[in-house]
Amino acid sequence: MKLKSRPKRQLHGLTALLFGLLSTAMVMTPSLAAVQDITIFECGQATTPDKSIFSPGIDVGVAYEIPINCYLIRHDKGLMIWDTGLADGLINKPDGVAIANGKLKIFVKKTLASQLEEIGVSPNEVKHMALSHMHPDITGNTSFFPSATWYVQTPEFEAAFGSNPEKFRFNPKTYSGLKNNKTVKLDGRHDVFGDGSVVIVPAPGHTPGSQVLYVEMPSGPVILAGDLWPFETNRTHNVMAPDNFDSEMTQKSTEKINELAKKTGAKIWIMHDRDQSRSLPHAPQSIR
Ligand SMILES: [Zn+2]
DSSP states (O other): OOOHHHHHHHHHHHHHHHHHHHHHHHHHHSSSSOEEEEEEEEEEEEEEEEEEEESSSTTTTTEEEEEEEEEEEEEEEEEEOOOOOOGGGGGGOTTTTGGGGTTTTEESSOHHHHHHHTTTTTTGEEEEEESSSSHHHTTTTGOOOOOOOEEEHHHHHHHSSSSSSGTOOGGGGGGGGGGGSSSEEEESSSSSSSSSSSSEOOOOTTTTEEEEEEEEEEEEEEEEOSSSSSSHHHHTTOOOOOTSOHHHHHHHHHHHHHHHHHTTTTTEOOTTHHHHHSSSSSSSSBOO
C-alpha cells in the first residue's frame, strides 16, 4: 500500500504543478477572440427646420439634417447588428415623408440591404441583434435578421408587446416579426460574446428599456449611445430632449454612461449628431 500510494502522491503533485502552470498561462495570455471592426451604415435621414425641437434653447431655428445610423460589429465569434434604421421601403419616396406635424421629414437614400450586399454580408449570417430602443427609426429593418438572437431589456419588450405600444411612440408594424426571433430578455448588462468586448448596458429613460452598447475595438473602446443624447450639444450642455418617456430616468442614465466612458476611456458615438456622424467613415469602409 505504501509503495502504491507514494507514486500516486507524486503524480498528484505533478498534476497540481501542471495545473498551476496552465492556469498561470491562461491568466497571462488574454483570449485571442476579439472585435475586428465596426461598419457604420447610413440607415436614413430626417430633416428639420429647427434643431432645437430636440435640444430646447440650443440652436433655435437652425435647420439640420439628422443622420440615422446602423452598426455591424464583427467579432471573431460572429456578427452583430446594432439598430436597423428606417425601413428600406422608404427609398420609394424620394421626396421623403413628413412626420411629427411637419416638424420632421424622413428619407432613405441608400438601403441597408444594398449596403450589406456591398460588403458581402448576407443578413442570415448575422447571429446577434440588439436595438438601442424600439422607435421606428431603429426598428425599420429588424425583419432582415430572422437568424439573429434578439437581446432586449424586459421593460422595453413589455412596452413593445403590451396593450399600448403607441403610448411609447412605438409602431408595432415595424417590429412585429421579432416575435419569431430567438429572444433573450435582459434585466441589466449582457456580455454578448462572453469576453467583455461587446457589452449591452441598460440606459433607460428615452424609452422604458433603452440600452447602449459598449464595444472594445482594436483602436479603443466606444459606446454606441442610441438616443440617450440626440446631439453632442445635448451632452455638452446637459440638456435633455423633451420627448423622453421619463426625463429623470434619462438624466440618471446620462450620468451613468458618462461615468462609464470616463472609467474606460470610451468615446461616445451619438448617432443623430450630424458633424460627428460625418466625421466617421461609413460602409463600405469599416473602423478598427
Ligand atoms: Zn428614439
